[in-house]
Amino acid sequence: MKLHIVGGGSIGLLIAASAAERGDDVTIHVRREEQAEALTLRGVTLIDERKNETYSVKATTSFHSNDDALFVIALTGPALFHMKDLLKRYIGDRPVLFIQNGVRHVDWARQSFPNAHFASVEHGAVRTADTIVEHRGHGQVMTVPSEHESFKRLFERHQTSRLAIRCVNDRTIDAILWRKAVINCAINPLTALLRIKNGELLTNRSAYDLMEKVYTEIITSIPNLKPIVQWDDIVNVCQRTATNESSMLKDVVAGRVTEADFIVLPILKRGAERNETMPTLQTCYTLLCAVDERGMM
Amino acid sequence: MKLHIVGGGSIGLLIAASAAERGDDVTIHVRREEQAEALTLRGVTLIDERKNETYSVKATTSFHSNDDALFVIALTGPALFHMKDLLKRYIGDRPVLFIQNGVRHVDWARQSFPNAHFASVEHGAVRTADTIVEHRGHGQVMTVPSEHESFKRLFERHQTSRLAIRCVNDRTIDAILWRKAVINCAINPLTALLRIKNGELLTNRSAYDLMEKVYTEIITSIPNLKPIVQWDDIVNVCQRTATNESSMLKDVVAGRVTEADFIVLPILKRGAERNETMPTLQTCYTLLCAVDERGMM
Numbered sequence: 001m002k003l004h005i006v007g008g009g010s011i012g013l014l015i016a017a018s019a020a021e022r023g024d025d026v027t028i029h030v031r032r033e034e035q036a037e038a039l040t041l042r043g044v045t046l047i048d049e050r051k052n053e054t055y056s057v058k059a060t061t062s063f064h065s066n067d068d069a070l071f072v073i074a075l076t077g078p079a080l081f082h083m084k085d086l087l088k089r090y091i092g093d094r095p096v097l098f099i100q101n102g103v104r105h106v107d108w109a110r111q112s113f114p115n116a117h118f119a120s121v122e123h124g125a126v127r128t129a130d131t132i133v134e135h136r137g138h139g140q141v142m143t144v145p146s147e148h149e150s151f152k153r154l155f156e157r158h159q160t161s162r163l164a165i166r167c168v169n170d171r172t173i174d175a176i177l178w179r180k181a182v183i184n185c186a187i188n189p190l191t192a193l194l195r196i197k198n199g200e201l202l203t204n205r206s207a208y209d210l211m212e213k214v215y216t217e218i219i220t221s222i223p224n225l226k227p228i229v230q231w232d233d234i235v236n237v238c239q240r241t242a243t244n245e246s247s248m249l250k251d252v253v254a255g256r257v258t259e260a261d262f263i264v265l266p267i268l269k270r271g272a273e274r275n276e277t278m279p280t281l282q283t284c285y286t287l288l289c290a291v292d293e294r295g296m297m
Numbered sequence: 298m299k300l301h302i303v304g305g306g307s308i309g310l311l312i313a314a315s316a317a318e319r320g321d322d323v324t325i326h327v328r329r330e331e332q333a334e335a336l337t338l339r340g341v342t343l344i345d346e347r348k349n350e351t352y353s354v355k356a357t358t359s360f361h362s363n364d365d366a367l368f369v370i371a372l373t374g375p376a377l378f379h380m381k382d383l384l385k386r387y388i389g390d391r392p393v394l395f396i397q398n399g400v401r402h403v404d405w406a407r408q409s410f411p412n413a414h415f416a417s418v419e420h421g422a423v424r425t426a427d428t429i430v431e432h433r434g435h436g437q438v439m440t441v442p443s444e445h446e447s448f449k450r451l452f453e454r455h456q457t458s459r460l461a462i463r464c465v466n467d468r469t470i471d472a473i474l475w476r477k478a479v480i481n482c483a484i485n486p487l488t489a490l491l492r493i494k495n496g497e498l499l500t501n502r503s504a505y506d507l508m509e510k511v512y513t514e515i516i517t518s519i520p521n522l523k524p525i526v527q528w529d530d531i532v533n534v535c536q537r538t539a540t541n542e543s544s545m546l547k548d549v550v551a552g553r554v555t556e557a558d559f560i561v562l563p564i565l566k567r568g569a570e571r572n573e574t575m576p577t578l579q580t581c582y583t584l585l586c587a588v589d590e591r592g593m594m
Binding site: 190193194196200204205206207209210279280282283284286287289290291292293294 | 507
């Protein structure tokens with residue numbers, strides 16, 4: 001089947017390689033001409049603990065085809081919103097699967113694409129070069145079943161593939177997305193502001209206090225998140241990813257705009273709808289906005 | 298007259314040079330043997346817009362003399378607290394003038410030294426080398442009149458010197474110290490956490506919002522600070538010092554412990570005594586503690 005993957009980052013390349021591994025016809029849409037040429041010329045190399053394998057893919061910086069492909073949007077939140085008019089025009093009513101952190105894009109995407117679907121990715125992946133992705137910490141792609149033929153085929157074909165697509169119900173995917181957002185809210189802003197790895201949130205006493213405060217603010221303000229994500233879950237993620245730099249820290253170090261608007265803002269808004277403030281999280285969010293603003297100057 | 302200055306930073310060297318300029322017999326107590334040797338060998342050089350002048354001083358890393366000198370403590374808060382037992386033992390009941398940011402040291406110093414006095418320095422000074430200080434933005438040294446003979450002589454001798462010591466009443470010096478603490482609370486933590494110069498607090502919208510929020514939290518929680526420091530005062534300091542890096546930013550960049558405990562903590566505590574919280578300032582403070590903790594690891 002034809003798959004158009006928008007985004008040449010770690011998740012985009014992981015999905016591209018995994019789909020090509022299963023024989024799908026894959027086109028990757030990337031921003032830089034340099035990466036498009038490299039991918040077309042050399043293919044995408046997938047590295048895991050057992051093997052290095054290279055798969056041939058097409059790659060392009062332009063949007064022009066009118067085929068009946070299925071789209072997978074593997075862009076970060078800021079990149080997605082930067083491209084939203086172009087994507088809307090280009091994709092139209094073709095089926096499209098959104099894979100983003102946070103929940104900010106969901107309402108917009110539902111309104112803009114008649115055939116929009118959403119997934120949450122648990123896989124660990126690191127892009128180590130323009131054409132190389134390392135698959136670390138295997139996981140699942142969680143999504144909701146669909147009556148649409150393309151989604152059905154994709155989900156079936158990749159149930160047993162490396163991607164391990166698993167269909168869950170609407171409530172579950174909602175819980176998964178919010179759970180991930182809460183965990184990201186507790187971990188990412190602090191690692192980015194303090195420029196520390198995830199594990200240091202457990203060993204630096206003041207950082208630990210702040211992380212606990214952020215978690216408490218969230219579940220106090222939005223009590224239906226409490227059964228979805230416990231304090232221990234956050235500690236476990238910090239432990240499991242102790243030596244990782246969070247995506248937000250990487251963004252800050254590289255001078256890129258962070259995903260604060262996609263991860264933190266929806267949580268603050270959900271609280272504000274209930275007239276609740278989360279002052280610690282709010283302060284961290286505004287500090288990140290200041291960092292983002294500084295990066296743009 | 299004999300003056301022992303503890304601290305070889307910008308303010309210590311400025312006072313040492315200014316006093317030597319007036320013919321005082323100056324000994325500077327410094328931490329590093331290297332700086333002590335350089336100061337003893339080459340003297341201290343004072344640079345201002347009109348001239349470079351070098352004055353000979355004594356400098357030492359040890360505390361041993363028993364003369365009837367007057368002490369000036371020109372250490373940062375963290376350095377002062379690091380040395381507090383040594384200073385108490387060495388200075389005893391000899392007269393001592395404390396020049397620190399913030400107000401955290403005042404109660405301790407009053408209890409520990411029968412002849413303690415306090416001053417606030419407005420001068421701008423930058424130590425550009427171990428033996429060189431630049432005097433920028435001339436100002437005054439504000440303090441409270443004293444019946445003690447040594448203080449009287451110091452204050453009289455330096456009323457018309459470069460130091461421009463000016464005596465004000467107790468209430469005024471209190472207001473001056475708290476005013477400076479509020480201004481520092483609004484400016485320093487944000488510049489340090491965001492790694493920006495003072496002027497960027499006015500041009501970065503999110504940083505500006507945070508600064509305004511910190512100011513509002515302080516004067517709402519401690520209303521008697523409102524007449525002492527207005528919002529315009531803070532904006533004016535940012536404008537006047539636009540290209541400066543705050544001392545806290547310099548500390549963070551250099552991996553030194555910041556003065557957060559001396560500038561921010563007393564304001565938070567004063568609020569807590571009135572059952573008021575200042576969540577934005579508190580979050581910035583805890584983030585700085587995390588940075589300090591990280592620096593110590």
